[in-house]
Amino acid sequence: MKAVRTIGKTWKSRPTIEGAGVHLRRAFGYDQVPQLDPFLLLDDFRSDDPSKFLPGFPWHPHRGIETITYVLEGNVEHGDSMGNKGNILPGDVQWMTAGSGIIHQEMPKGDARKHMGGFQLWANLPASHKMMDPRYREIKSSRIPEAILPGGVRARVICGRLDGVEGPAKDIVTDPEYLDVSVPAGGTFEHGVKPGHTVLAYVIEGEGYFDPGRDAYAREAASRNWFDIERNCRCGEGTLVLYGNGDAVRVISEEVPVRFLLVSGKPIGEPVAWYGPIVMNTREELKVAFEEYSNGTFIKHA
Numbered sequence: 646m647k648a649v650r651t652i653g654k655t656w657k658s659r660p661t662i663e664g665a666g667v668h669l670r671r672a673f674g675y676d677q678v679p680q681l682d683p684f685l686l687l688d689d690f691r692s693d694d695p696s697k698f699l700p701g702f703p704w705h706p707h708r709g710i711e712t713i714t715y716v717l718e719g720n721v722e723h724g725d726s727m728g729n730k731g732n733i734l735p736g737d738v739q740w741m742t743a744g745s746g747i748i749h750q751e752m753p754k755g756d757a758r759k760h761m762g763g764f765q766l767w768a769n770l771p772a773s774h775k776m777m778d779p780r781y782r783e784i785k786s787s788r789i790p791e792a793i794l795p796g797g798v799r800a801r802v803i804c805g806r807l808d809g810v811e812g813p814a815k816d817i818v819t820d821p822e823y824l825d826v827s828v829p830a831g832g833t834f835e836h837g838v839k840p841g842h843t844v845l846a847y848v849i850e851g852e853g854y855f856d857p858g859r860d861a862y863a864r865e866a867a868s869r870n871w872f873d874i875e876r877n878c879r880c881g882e883g884t885l886v887l888y889g890n891g892d893a894v895r896v897i898s899e900e901v902p903v904r905f906l907l908v909s910g911k912p913i914g915e916p917v918a919w920y921g922p923i924v925m926n927t928r929e930e931l932k933v934a935f936e937e938y939s940n941g942t943f944i945k946h947a
């Protein structure tokens with residue numbers, strides 16, 4: 646018998662402005678540390694207003710983390726200090742391990758309909774790997790397999806394993822899983838997760854029930870504001886669900902389908918010293934990073 650995880654907390658992503666003036670919604674970030682350890686940040690940059698995404702993220706450094714960019718619509722032009730240059734297209738993932746440091750730029754361009762859509766997740770690195778050599782993985786959409794489950798549930802497996810389907814992003818320090826799951830109306834998705842790992846879901850379309858404790862009584866009680874409405878009721882677009890412990894998650898949809906990102910990883914449990922795009926363990930390491938950036942010795946890779 647699997648212990649199905651119940652919801653620990655839910656909240657909505659919030660509007661914020663990043664880079665050179667990109668309007669996005671932040672599902673979690675600095676203020677939530679260390680609740681989502683090993684994850685640091687999740688930004689939702691879906692928009693249909695080019696003035697709000699074209700300013701982009703011009704040249705900036707990263708050290709001590711991984712940034713994982715998943716594009717749904719439009720494209721992100723990028724270039725970096727390792728000489729990589731290209732476009733992240735719809736369905737593609739760029740899994741970038743900054744390690745000891747890279748300097749890069751990320752410029753969302755939108756499509757012919759002026760739509761831009763995607764997500765950027767930041768995963769922390771443990772002290773033992775913060776200064777590892779940087780590594781880029783460009784994962785084209787065609788390399789991301791889709792698991793087709795009973796009841797018409799589909800999931801793109803970016804990282805991790807689902808129903809015998811293995812994602813292309815492998816050998817990642819924090820043993821993460823990253824799925825893009827679509828559950829049709831009236832469907833159920835159940836998936837084993839590792840006990841002790843942090844598990845989160847971010848709803849990108851529709852609505853669903855993310856907690857097995859949901860029942861008629863709970864809904865009635867919530868509708869009367871007897872207790873926390875989000876805990877037992879449905880979670881809609883833009884909701885971040887942070888799970889409690891257990892070894893499975895179960896998501897149920899009723900009248901409408903639901904699509905969500907399901908992300909899990911092994912907590913690192915170390916101190917976090919974070920300023921802007923650099924995340925280390927101590928303030929001293931942060932100071933060194935910014936000194937190196939200003940005196941031109943930041944880049945360690947060949």
Ligand code: CO
Pocket residue numbers: 702705707712749751922
């Ligand atoms: Co960046």
